[in-house]
């Protein structure tokens with residue numbers, strides 16, 4: 001079987017540099033603007049293609065070590081190429097953050113942007129890891145997305161996916177069960193409500209401050225969103241369908257996004273929270 005460009009892209013989570021301009025990249029400077037002093041060690045969790053590490057290395061000459069932990073081998077390879085000019089100041093580690101292994105770092109800053117929902121429902125493991133790897137006085141800068149959710153726990157990207165599946169003949173009311181049957185947790189379930197997350201974080205950290213902004217996604221056309229979906233979600237949602245239907249599915253997601261852009265002036269909007277956390281000793285699992 002010949003794969004369409006989007007199918008191939010979804011398999012490797014490729015094209016993220018371009019796709020992330022629509023949403024995730026805006027977290028980068030928002031987070032780095034909150035770094036104070038002259039950090040020596042910064043650890044980025046779910047470091048993707050190394051964009052945040054690159055920006056941090058440029059901004060903070062004091063950084064001796066810019067460390068990335070990431071699960072995707074494709075993304076680590078892209079980050080390695082991007083960060084080669086920084087030589088020994090960079091270390092990239094393959095890691096599964098749902099079961100993070102100890103590493104010999106004490107970080108002045110730990111960052112994690114647009115990742116935590118992928119670790120649901122075992123986020124406490126990475127939170128304990130961060131607490132144990134912060135240097136005295138260090139900060140954890142975390143961004144979390146909070147789309148509204150319906151009674152089935154669907155919202156955000158799940159809504160676009162539901163509309164796309166409907167366009168392919170799946171009745172909308174059958175979508176929650178289809179996702180459930182295939183073991184695909186809705187993203188709006190993975191992204192816990194901000195209050196619930198605040199309670200979880202308080203078991204490990206002192207919440208020093210938080211800020212919120214609206215992440216509004218707009219697109220030029222259907223193709224641009226098709227690529228954004230593939231680069232961001234890979235075949236996470238497409239996997240509920242027979243592989244022969246994947247190319248149609250990605251096209252349908254693109255069409256739904258384009259229609260929303262035409263009628264609403266945007267594809268989606270949701271609050272994003274940036275938390276500044278410091279280690280709380282004596283708590284958490």
Ligand SMILES: C[S@@+](CC[C@H](N)C(=O)[O-])C[C@H]1O[C@@H](n2cnc3c(N)ncnc32)[C@H](O)[C@@H]1O
Nearest residue numbers: 024046048070071072095096097098113114118
């Ligand atoms: C939406 S991207 C965010 C990338 C980058 N932090 C940014 O803000 O652009 C989510 C990243 O988390 C990584 N990821 C997801 N689950 C993971 C896990 N269990 N362990 C390590 N990395 C994971 C993905 O491979 C991907 O690079």
